[in-house]
Amino acid sequence: MKKFNLLTSGIMLVFITFIIPPQRGFAQSAIPKPEEHFGFVPGSDYMLFSYEQLIGYLEKLDKASPMLKLVENGQSPMGRIMYIAFISSEENIHNLDRLREINKELALNPDLTESEQDEYIKDGKVFFLATLSMHSTEVAPSQALPLIAYQLITSDDPLIKKYLDDVVYMAVPNHNPDGMDFVVENYNKYKGTQYEGASLPRVYHKYIGHDNNRDFVTLSQEDTKAIARIYNLDWFPQVMIEKHQMGSTNIRYFVPPSTDPIAENIDAELWTWTGIFGTNMLRDLTSAGISGVGQKTIFDDYWPGSTGTCMWKNVIGMLTEAASVKDASPVYIEPNELGAGKGLSEYEKSINFPLPWPGGWWRLGDIVRLEIESTLSTIKTSSLLKDDILKYRNDVCKREVEKGKTETPYYYVVPAEQADQSELIALVELMKEQGINTFQLAENYTLEGINLKAGDIVYPLAQPFRSFVKEVMEKQDFPVRHFTPGGEIMRPYDVTSWSLPLHRGLKSHEIKTRDTAFEAKLEPLTDIYNPLKDNYKLPAIFSVTSNGSFKAAFIAMQNGLKVSRLNQETKIDGRTYGKGSFVIQGDNVDLLNSIAKESLTESGFIEEPGKLELSAVTMPRIALVETYFHDMDAGWTRYLFDTYKLPYTVLHPDEFEKTDFEKNYDIVIFPGTGKNYLLNGKPGSEDNPSMSNYHPDYQKGMDKKGRAKLMLFVNSGGKVISWGQSTDLFAGMLEITIDKEKQEFMLPFSNAADQARKNGLLVPGSLVRMKLKQGHPLTLGMPEEVGVFYRGNPLFNTRVPLFDMDRRVIGAFAEKEILMSGYCEKEELLSEKPAMIWLKKGKGELILYSFNPQFRASTPATYKLLFNALFPILD
Numbered sequence: 001m002k003k004f005n006l007l008t009s010g011i012m013l014v015f016i017t018f019i020i021p022p023q024r025g026f027a028q029s030a031i032p033k034p035e036e037h038f039g040f041v042p043g044s045d046y047m048l049f050s051y052e053q054l055i056g057y058l059e060k061l062d063k064a065s066p067m068l069k070l071v072e073n074g075q076s077p078m079g080r081i082m083y084i085a086f087i088s089s090e091e092n093i094h095n096l097d098r099l100r101e102i103n104k105e106l107a108l109n110p111d112l113t114e115s116e117q118d119e120y121i122k123d124g125k126v127f128f129l130a131t132l133s134m135h136s137t138e139v140a141p142s143q144a145l146p147l148i149a150y151q152l153i154t155s156d157d158p159l160i161k162k163y164l165d166d167v168v169y170m171a172v173p174n175h176n177p178d179g180m181d182f183v184v185e186n187y188n189k190y191k192g193t194q195y196e197g198a199s200l201p202r203v204y205h206k207y208i209g210h211d212n213n214r215d216f217v218t219l220s221q222e223d224t225k226a227i228a229r230i231y232n233l234d235w236f237p238q239v240m241i242e243k244h245q246m247g248s249t250n251i252r253y254f255v256p257p258s259t260d261p262i263a264e265n266i267d268a269e270l271w272t273w274t275g276i277f278g279t280n281m282l283r284d285l286t287s288a289g290i291s292g293v294g295q296k297t298i299f300d301d302y303w304p305g306s307t308g309t310c311m312w313k314n315v316i317g318m319l320t321e322a323a324s325v326k327d328a329s330p331v332y333i334e335p336n337e338l339g340a341g342k343g344l345s346e347y348e349k350s351i352n353f354p355l356p357w358p359g360g361w362w363r364l365g366d367i368v369r370l371e372i373e374s375t376l377s378t379i380k381t382s383s384l385l386k387d388d389i390l391k392y393r394n395d396v397c398k399r400e401v402e403k404g405k406t407e408t409p410y411y412y413v414v415p416a417e418q419a420d421q422s423e424l425i426a427l428v429e430l431m432k433e434q435g436i437n438t439f440q441l442a443e444n445y446t447l448e449g450i451n452l453k454a455g456d457i458v459y460p461l462a463q464p465f466r467s468f469v470k471e472v473m474e475k476q477d478f479p480v481r482h483f484t485p486g487g488e489i490m491r492p493y494d495v496t497s498w499s500l501p502l503h504r505g506l507k508s509h510e511i512k513t514r515d516t517a518f519e520a521k522l523e524p525l526t527d528i529y530n531p532l533k534d535n536y537k538l539p540a541i542f543s544v545t546s547n548g549s550f551k552a553a554f555i556a557m558q559n560g561l562k563v564s565r566l567n568q569e570t571k572i573d574g575r576t577y578g579k580g581s582f583v584i585q586g587d588n589v590d591l592l593n594s595i596a597k598e599s600l601t602e603s604g605f606i607e608e609p610g611k612l613e614l615s616a617v618t619m620p621r622i623a624l625v626e627t628y629f630h631d632m633d634a635g636w637t638r639y640l641f642d643t644y645k646l647p648y649t650v651l652h653p654d655e656f657e658k659t660d661f662e663k664n665y666d667i668v669i670f671p672g673t674g675k676n677y678l679l680n681g682k683p684g685s686e687d688n689p690s691m692s693n694y695h696p697d698y699q700k701g702m703d704k705k706g707r708a709k710l711m712l713f714v715n716s717g718g719k720v721i722s723w724g725q726s727t728d729l730f731a732g733m734l735e736i737t738i739d740k741e742k743q744e745f746m747l748p749f750s751n752a753a754d755q756a757r758k759n760g761l762l763v764p765g766s767l768v769r770m771k772l773k774q775g776h777p778l779t780l781g782m783p784e785e786v787g788v789f790y791r792g793n794p795l796f797n798t799r800v801p802l803f804d805m806d807r808r809v810i811g812a813f814a815e816k817e818i819l820m821s822g823y824c825e826k827e828e829l830l831s832e833k834p835a836m837i838w839l840k841k842g843k844g845e846l847i848l849y850s851f852n853p854q855f856r857a858s859t860p861a862t863y864k865l866l867f868n869a870l871f872p873i874l875d
């Protein structure tokens, strides 16, 4: 491993190569074989190595061979160092800095002359980035890397040598090192026992598990940031493949291209390149006698939300997916168990699946072979078409910039004045991290009748990553395509909305007129965007409309400052602060300064706090419920709370019975997990449970006893917050026993999602319009309507309550024009239905959301609906 200095100039390296000739004559015997390092041939049945063992081997290769260079690339969320292994000819490895400069010029310079372009194409190399095993149970891609690396650096085959003259293979040895170690350790724990292959009883990541492939627009996690930097800011590879595995009973290997629908902002020619690479893989694997390879099936590219977001940055971005075994244990597949998916209606010989796999034993070694062959094929295609690929990279850059000057829209403007300043600042920094050129308006200017202000943020579309800017700044409009004319609709594989301004609750303007005088008033914003003043004074007031103000309050409360909320709207220094704004008192100005910086929110100074009507608030004691079943939504909630400095205790459902809720907690939070997991520790429904592959120690829920205990907590004054599927836990007949007297009751709401689905409602994950009750403690700081991230279940009804219960509808879906971004069938079934409700039982209360207020940390527009719920509501 060599630490690569990103600032080292290319000229310096070229100079060094002159005075110190590349070392030659490495004895091949010095290069250790994988089995000498690991003690087994990678891909052997039942054998897996850990992340540290993998890096240990690559470090040995780095020392032993001039053709491999291991470079540090950020850190995982739990602090493991991440790497890129560069494999290429000795000369290319020596010239990486110079080659990277060429990559950058081709990727970002639209003004290259024909001769400059020719020069760069001649000198340049194709950089092929492969990110391995981001999903930790999909072990084979990382397990295959030692074999691929060894073969590439020791091969005497003149063809391979020629390929490596043309191509720099950049392997991220593992995209998710924390998860890899969790999974390998868990597999070894149960190996050889009855429960071999049992699932890891937690997410395989610090926070988000499998959802790590849904984080590349938001860039919330450290590993996501590290990987995205590679193509956004650092290396500009032309070709990228993320390496996955899928279930065991579909085709053996999915290669590009994907099936319809496709993301429409992506350059047309780019899709043809994914076809070329994929078809060459299909051909090379078939030619090598490998059966079961297919393309244009299962996976669509409408939402290339993973590393595949690089397609919006002109990278030829692709995906492969191999059929899985049980971690490293072989599986036997009967032919009747084999099935097909979208784009391949039957598991039969087909134009996109010419050589079906017949069934039988399927082993880790089979997948490893697929990984080796497909990687070699990609290197070969990159070499054969090197000049065309490099030319394409600069042509598409020129084309995108030209489109930005000739096609509408021309600019997105995000006003500097926003209700939520913290989200504006976060958006500006995110777009820079995405490699987007950002500008600020130097003086006031009127465009299309809109009075824009000096300091407003402007994203001109005339930039190399234009398609990304357009994609994330506009609202999503799902392209409806059919399998046959007028026939069945091709439904989306994944969610359908990711518009940054809408998801963050920010105002923005789409400008459809080009104005060169306006362009002349734009100044590049390259420094950190910080519109906040530096010196704060106590007592300070933070506006309730900013998410950051809640963060300020959470930090202040835990550090001994007095925090209160305004009881009514108040004007201070000419600025209006809404009801619920936070007043922070005390004398620690240094602490206030650090809080203000973290909150990304401008605070005001209050001269006479005694004149304000305030209610003091304190930090509630929060239990956050997380199941053992790869509970990603709970993980995202932990992430959100850690980010906002909110303390909590994780509680597993099987711990309910022994928990004294009343003594230890004020609030119990249920993220969006299925009812049967929470109640019984099983997938499926209560009436129709199915079997899972978790060890019996973990197949446990709260049971009816645990739920009764929870309801007793509510009855005596506790608070429950629940969203998504977990709200089913509170529908139907419930019971508690007080003084040996059994009490049965039904809370005054029900879930009508099943009926709505039968009537045709389909919401795959879209932003839908919700109208909010104004002036309620749960909606402080919120606008009258907001987009909520909704997936069609639950769909609430309320009813007139009995006895000691009550209900209020806090938010309801709009009457019409309900869909804001994404896709929805039969949206009228949502019209005016409750979307967020408050329930009372005894002395306690429940707040239920049909949507995820914190969906994948990508919906800051609705965070306040969750944060407000942590404060007193009843009084």
Ligand SMILES: [Zn+2]
Binding pocket: 135, 138, 244, 245
């Ligand atoms: Zn995967």
